[in-house]
Amino acid sequence: MTIETTPIQDLLIINPTVFEDARGYFFEAYNQEKLAALGVTIDFVQDNQSFSKRGTLRGLHYQNPPYAQTKLVRVLQGEIIDVAVDIRRASPTYGQHFAIRLSAENKKQLLIPHGFAHGFSVISETAVVLxxxxxxxxxxxxxxxxxxxxxxxxxxxxxxxxAIVSDKDLVLPGIDGCNSMF
Known part of the structure; x- marks a missing residue:
């Protein structure tokens, strides 16, 4: 397992070590000890999974403190453009975003800490995101x-x-009108 930094501080790409042979592949998608050895110490308490069709756009969502969420995002099937927007007002990268293609094929994961809004769009026929x-x-x-x-x-x-967007997401404000408490 390796970690890549991004241009936005604290936003990380996690690359699992994949073992492939004639049967297929195996990898540890999450290993708390290995991540801790790389400096990532997070206690996850909930897993969310979604299925979406091509053109679906979900986001951009966040939770304010004290319920702010760190997310570790990966794709089980298909491909998405995953986006994180820095909404930490004191951050030098406030209002900047980072986008990455996450897919079942590349097996990359994006670690999105507190203080970011998150969303994704589906660019394959369907996608399952966890x-x-x-x-x-x-x-x-x-x-x-x-x-x-x-x-x-x-x-x-x-x-x-x-784009296929929920009614809830269609009425969200721009970044200047969001209620970020970060």
Missing amino acids: YKCDQFYNKASEGGIRFDDPSLNIDWGIDLKD
């Missing part, structure tokens, strides 16, 4: 940012006029 959280879902603390906020200029890898 993410671990270090805090339970709390509706009263949730917040979000509009996926097409022009100040963020996110390339979701899909035509936004055809």
Whole structure:
């Protein structure tokens, strides 16, 4: 298992060590001891899984303290563009985003700490996404940012006029109007 840094502090890419042979492959998707040895110490308490069709766009979501969530995101089937937006007001990268292709094929994972909004778009026919959280879902603390906020200029890898977006996500404010408490 290796860790890659990103241009945004604390946002990490985790690459598992994959063992392949004639039968297929095996890898440890999560190993608390190995991550701790690499400096990542998080106690995950909840796993979430979603199935989505091509063109689905979910996000950008976050939870405010004290219910803020660190997420470890991976794709079990298909391919997505996974996006994290820095909403830590004191951060030098506030308002900047990082996007990465996560797929069942590349097996990469994105570790998104507290203080980030998260979303993804599906660029394969379908995708199954699994993410671990270090805090339970709390509706009263949730917040979000509009996926097409022009100040963020996110390339979701899909035509936004055809995106499949929830009614809830369509009414989210831009980053300037979000209720981030970070």
